[in-house]
Amino acid sequence: MWGCYMRFFFFKQEIMMLSLVENTGWINLTVTFPPFFNRAKELKALFGSLLQKSDSITGHSKKSDKLRFNVEEPLKWKESFDNLLTSPNGLCLFRAFLVSEFSEENIAFYLACEDYKATKPSKLASKAKKIYDEFIGSDAPREVNLDHATKAITKENMEQPSQSCFDVAQSKIYTLMEKDCYPRFLKSSTYLELTRKTKTG
Helix, strand or coil: CHHHHHHHHHHHHHHHHHHHHHHHCCCCHHHHCHHHHHHHHHHHHHHHHHHCCCHHHHCCCHHHHCCCCCCCHHHHHCCCHHHHHCCHHHHHHHHHHHHHCCCHHHHHHHHHHHHHHCCCHHHHHHHHHHHHHHHCCCCCCCCCCCCHHHHHHHHHHCCCCCCCCCHHHHHHHHHHHHHHHHHHHHHCHHHHHHHHHHHHC
């Protein structure tokens, strides 16, 4: 159930991102993020009907499916990495950027850890195993870049899972994105064009 929820959450983000691009006309996503565009185009067709039922899953109204910018919002993303991640629009754009760099697993892991912290105690063990198997284990399909010591700490935490089980690993990936991916995002042609449009109106 958790896996289905998280996949739906990410699919919904991709569909919302495509809607944003279509509505604003600010970003030529077919050129800048071709892998993301193709995926989002398919997902929009496949999951469009599910968005009508998303209220019961996410608590968001249908009006939020089509994102719109406040004119000053993109400029605030440059102030801090946290500003970017806490903005629904910013998160969608940053995730699209990571898709284009084939490093989407980093933000996926970060968001999975955030979701994990809100997990009921009775479900911690099963959810922790799913996260570990998907992102950290030796055969993880979406393995994130963690040093041996961090992996060892996380594996030890798995013996008695708590809501802080992945804190060390999540912090490492957050720092990696903040120091490496985030600066490149701010220098990307897409972000620079977006801020230019907001400044000129």
